Amino acid sequence: MAAVGAHAAVYHHPVSGLSAPAGDAAYSMSSYFSHGGSSTSSSASSFSAALAAATTPPLPDPSGSQFDISEFFFDDAPPAAVFNGAPTAALSDGAAAHATRSAAEAVPAPAPAAVERPRTERIAFRTKSEIEILDDGYKWRKYGKKSVKNSPNPRNYYRCSTEGCNVKKRVERDKDDPSYVVTTYEGTHNHVSPSTVYYASQDAASGRFFVAGTQPPGSLN
DNA sequence: CGAGTTTGACCCGCGC
DNA sequence: GCGCGGGTCAAACTCG
Numbered sequence: 001m002a003a004v005g006a007h008a009a010v011y012h013h014p015v016s017g018l019s020a021p022a023g024d025a026a027y028s029m030s031s032y033f034s035h036g037g038s039s040t041s042s043s044a045s046s047f048s049a050a051l052a053a054a055t056t057p058p059l060p061d062p063s064g065s066q067f068d069i070s071e072f073f074f075d076d077a078p079p080a081a082v083f084n085g086a087p088t089a090a091l092s093d094g095a096a097a098h099a100t101r102s103a104a105e106a107v108p109a110p111a112p113a114a115v116e117r118p119r120t121e122r123i124a125f126r127t128k129s130e131i132e133i134l135d136d137g138y139k140w141r142k143y144g145k146k147s148v149k150n151s152p153n154p155r156n157y158y159r160c161s162t163e164g165c166n167v168k169k170r171v172e173r174d175k176d177d178p179s180y181v182v183t184t185y186e187g188t189h190n191h192v193s194p195s196t197v198y199y200a201s202q203d204a205a206s207g208r209f210f211v212a213g214t215q216p217p218g219s220l221n
Numbered sequence: 222c223g224a225g226t227t228t229g230a231c232c233c234g235c236g237c
Numbered sequence: 238g239c240g241c242g243g244g245t246c247a248a249a250c251t252c253g
Contacts, residue, residue, distance in 0.1 A: 142226055144245060157244070161225085170244095 124184035126174060138162070138189065140169065151175035165190050 144157035153173035160167040167187035174180035 141224085143247095145226090145228070146243065146245095149242060155243085168244095 122184060122186045124182060126180050126182045128180050138167075148172065148175075153178065160187075160189060162189075162191050 139161045140158035141161040142156060142158050146155050146157070148155045151172065153175060155170055155172040158169045158171065165187075167185065167189050169186065170182075170184040172182050174182055
């Protein structure tokens with residue numbers, strides 16, 4: 001897919017509903033996400049990659065708003081997979097993150113030998129936001145809330161409210177920096193986003209992202 | 222009144 | 238086997 005301009009080729013992630021360019025420009029991967037800190041990695045956190053940036057809240061104005069993408073990582077890929085994405089992003093109704101799934105899938109699995117675990121698509125990212133609910137274009141229904149050990153902040157559980165779609169997402173504030181929101185998507189949407197997807201480009205000078213355009217729902221698949 | 226949220230209870234996997 | 242922690246359920250409640 002040939003990218004036209006800075007924000008033409010976009011990959012639409014079926015899990016999160018978020019999108020990313022299919023181009024080959026470079027994101028600079030600055031860090032891996034370590035769940036619960038560097039020394040307390042839990043079994044649920046083989047997060048493979050993280051993307052550094054930061055994000056300022058919602059996307060009120062599609063034409064001029066800016067945001068920084070925070071850390072972004074996959075949980076369905078082998079550990080230590082390094083994310084190399086492209087410098088543009090697509091957003092869906094105010095969401096502030098995106099993904100190129102291929103980045104995770106391109107990394108060869110570390111051969112988990114005999115045990116073949118059911119593969120659940122899971123991606124997660126961290127965004128700097130005052131609000132916890134980033135609007136990614138899908139309709140979510142909250143079904144649970146739990147306080148998490150080692151974290152003062154509760155974790156919220158959401159399910160895609162579209163009939164027949166069993167995608168889930170968890171939302172919690174970063175225990176180390178409450179100004180960040182950690183969102184984890186699990187599953188694959190079997191429908192398109194009901195709302196407009198916003199495309200973002202990155203400002204070369206500041207490194208910040210800004211909304212560069214929009215695309216109606218259904219046109220990404 | 223229907224859809225969505227809240228919240229305590231319950232279930233289950235995992236480590237000891 | 239037991240306790241702990243994470244995830245889900247479901248009844249009650251709220252809101253538009």
